[in-house]
Amino acid sequence: xxxxxxxxxxxxxxxxxxxxxxxxxxxxxxxxxxxxxxxxxxxxxxxxxxxxxxxxxxxxxxxxxxxxxxxxxxxxxxxxxxxxxxxxxxxxxxxxxxxxxxxxxxxxxxxxxxxxxxxxxxxxxxxxxxxxxxxxxxxxxxxxxxxxxxxxxxxxxxxxxxxxxxxxxxxxxxxxxxxxxxxxxxxxxxxxxxxxxxxxxxxxxxxxxxxxxxxxxxxxxxxxxxxxxxxxxxxxxxxxxxxxxxxxxxxxxxxxxxxxxxxxxxxxxxxxxxxxxxxxxxxxxxxxxxxxxxxxxxxxxxxxxxxxxxxxxxxxxxxxxxxxxxxxxxxxxxxxxxxxxxxxxxxxxxxxxxxxxxxxxxxxxxxxxxxxxxxxxxxxxxxxxxxxxxxxxxxxxxxxxxxxxxxxxxxxxxxxxxxxxxxxxxxxxxxxxxxxxxxxxxxxxxxxxxxxxxxxxxxxxxxxxxxxxxxxxxxxxxxxxxxxxxxxxxxxxxxxxxxxxxxxxxxxxxxxxxxxxxxxxxxxxxxxxxxxxxxxxxxxxxxxxxx
RNA sequence: GGGAGAGUAGCUCAAUCGGUAGAGCAUCGGCCUUUUAAGCCGCAGGUUCAGAGUUCAAGUCUCUGCUCUCCUACCA
Numbered sequence: 001x002x003x004x005x006x007x008x009x010x011x012x013x014x015x016x017x018x019x020x021x022x023x024x025x026x027x028x029x030x031x032x033x034x035x036x037x038x039x040x041x042x043x044x045x046x047x048x049x050x051x052x053x054x055x056x057x058x059x060x061x062x063x064x065x066x067x068x069x070x071x072x073x074x075x076x077x078x079x080x081x082x083x084x085x086x087x088x089x090x091x092x093x094x095x096x097x098x099x100x101x102x103x104x105x106x107x108x109x110x111x112x113x114x115x116x117x118x119x120x121x122x123x124x125x126x127x128x129x130x131x132x133x134x135x136x137x138x139x140x141x142x143x144x145x146x147x148x149x150x151x152x153x154x155x156x157x158x159x160x161x162x163x164x165x166x167x168x169x170x171x172x173x174x175x176x177x178x179x180x181x182x183x184x185x186x187x188x189x190x191x192x193x194x195x196x197x198x199x200x201x202x203x204x205x206x207x208x209x210x211x212x213x214x215x216x217x218x219x220x221x222x223x224x225x226x227x228x229x230x231x232x233x234x235x236x237x238x239x240x241x242x243x244x245x246x247x248x249x250x251x252x253x254x255x256x257x258x259x260x261x262x263x264x265x266x267x268x269x270x271x272x273x274x275x276x277x278x279x280x281x282x283x284x285x286x287x288x289x290x291x292x293x294x295x296x297x298x299x300x301x302x303x304x305x306x307x308x309x310x311x312x313x314x315x316x317x318x319x320x321x322x323x324x325x326x327x328x329x330x331x332x333x334x335x336x337x338x339x340x341x342x343x344x345x346x347x348x349x350x351x352x353x354x355x356x357x358x359x360x361x362x363x364x365x366x367x368x369x370x371x372x373x374x375x376x377x378x379x380x381x382x383x384x385x386x387x388x389x390x391x392x393x394x395x396x397x398x399x400x401x402x403x404x405x406x407x408x409x410x411x412x413x414x415x416x417x418x419x420x421x422x423x424x425x426x427x428x429x430x431x432x433x434x435x436x437x438x439x440x441x442x443x444x445x446x447x448x449x450x451x452x453x454x455x456x457x458x459x460x461x462x463x464x465x466x467x468x469x470x471x472x473x474x475x476x477x478x479x480x481x482x483x484x485x486x487x488x489x490x491x492x493x494x495x496x497x498x499x500x501x502x503x504x505x506x507x508x509x510x511x512x513x514x515x516x517x518x519x520x521x522x523x524x525x526x527x528x529x530x531x532x533x534x535x536x537x538x539x540x541x542x543x544x545x546x547x
Numbered sequence: 548g549g550g551a552g553a554g555u556a557g558c559u560c561a562a563u564c565g566g567u568a569g570a571g572c573a574u575c576g577g578c579c580u581u582u583u584a585a586g587c588c589g590c591a592g593g594u595u596c597a598g599a600g601u602u603c604a605a606g607u608c609u610c611u612g613c614u615c616u617c618c619u620a621c622c623a
């Protein structure tokens with residue numbers, strides 16, 4: 001048995017060595033040569049490293065000039081009198097900042113006895129290192145000769161300016177930190193192949209520093225969001241991702257199975273119903289940064305797993321949520337603007353300049369509908385006729401007419417949403433109640449043709465960023481709404497609509513009146529980082545596996 | 548689901564009417580102590596996504612498959 005294993009391993013490695021590309025083979029040889037110098041090609045712990053930007057900022061021209069002058073004077077003295085004693089030499093004053101930095105080799109210019117490296121890290125696209133035969137230790141200089149693009153090195157030395165004025169670390173030591181065995185992308189164009197950029201993000205990130213900048217901005221946005229909520233006394237909680245019923249939204253879930261309990265489970269499509277249970281339990285202000293999973297299509301603004309922020313505030317309502325949301329988004333925009341050197345009143349997003357500085361627009365669903373269609377949402381016959389005229393679906397697959405409210409909403413989504421100025425963040429208020437089963441019905445509209453609910457949606461840059469409600473906390477109405485959702489849908493649809501009995505029980509125990517909010521954080525990051533695709537704000541977007 | 552486009556050297560890209568697959572960068576060898584995409588000299592590098600077909604001849608035309616991109620559809 002063990003013989004067989006050895007045999008197969010042996011075969012495999014022989015096979016591999018044949019398959020290794022000559023560019024990788026060359027890099028392996030360079031790595032072996034580094035080992036032969038007595039250096040560790042994969043490095044070890046290094047403390048007190050400066051970032052490249054931090055090192056760059058330490059340059060002090062006065063100290064550099066003083067060093068250059070005194071060094072020049074010393075040389076001149078030696079030229080004037082080659083036999084001059086050390087004691088008689090003019091004093092050499094070197095107060096230049098010394099830096100110790102690490103980075104990936106982006107450019108490598110070998111001038112013979114002087115080698116120039118351009119390093120990159122997450123703080124600077126380029127930082128120059130000079131490795132001279134005279135001034136660097138011997139192993140470091142030999143290492144510099146053996147470097148390949150993409151290698152990671154640690155350099156240490158004083159900061160100086162070159163003749164052409166570039167701040168440079170004039171290395172006296174250089175040690176390896178990691179070998180790059182894979183040939184890097186073209187040094188200027190960077191990695192252009194979109195497929196490889198997403199599949200091998202680790203390559204894209206250092207080849208195209210913009211990718212890293214967006215991901216770092218995302219992190220800062222998420223962090224600022226938490227600070228804002230914590231400042232407002234919200235507490236962060238974590239609720240189940242594995243759920244027996246995927247509730248809180250209507251979407252097709254991903255299914256999985258738990259062996260220990262022989263249980264079919266769904267990955268959550270929203271955390272809503274669990275967060276409200278916490279309100280029942282007595283935590284008055286909660287939020288969760290929730291990775292949600294929806295088994296549906298992919299496009300520029302949809303990834304099967306995405307990040308939402310959900311917030312619930314006891315004794316609030318949907319207006320409370322509007323104030324909270326406007327404050328939050330503006331604060332995040334201010335952060336992004338300062339990072340990217342933009343103006344919050346004109347944040348670039350594609351061709352748009354979005355104004356996050358002014359008060360957000362507010363318009364009701366019915367106002368917007370009437371403005372766009374020329375008649376009221378109560379005129380359902382006109383709506384049906386309009387829908388037919390435009391060729392929208394008015395009947396379901398089995399031929400039965402679609403409910404009035406879906407006709408209205410079809411027109412709203414197709415026509416009225418387009419009326420919203422994408423450059424102005426806009427709250428659309430008071431949605432039809434039957435579209436919002438978890439929302440408290442709007443007082444006084446119960447008997448209207450289209451009863452409304454205390455719900456708004458916010459639109460920015462042509463995208464729906466998220467809804468908020470005055471939460472429905474009457475258990476009887478909630479139970480009714482669940483049943484309403486389950487009736488009149490076909491078998492396929494009903495598989496992803498649920499009646500959560502325990503949630504109704506929680507409401508029976510008593511949930512305080514509350515405002516609730518859900519925001520698509522990926523989309524907010526898109527808006528604030530000027531990325532038109534959700535894939536560009538996710539480190540690892542969903543990709544079909546390669547054949 | 549539907550439509551359009553793309554896939555060529557390690558990378559970025561060319562290749563006219565179907566007629567010897569090229570360049571730049573990177574690599575390799577040589578020279579070079581202030582370069583900025585360093586420079587100069589020289590070498591090498593290809594299953595043109597995969598498979599089938601048409602043809603004297605296919606990167607190019609046809610078909611099938613794979614992957615990606617864009618548009619569209621679906622999506623509380």
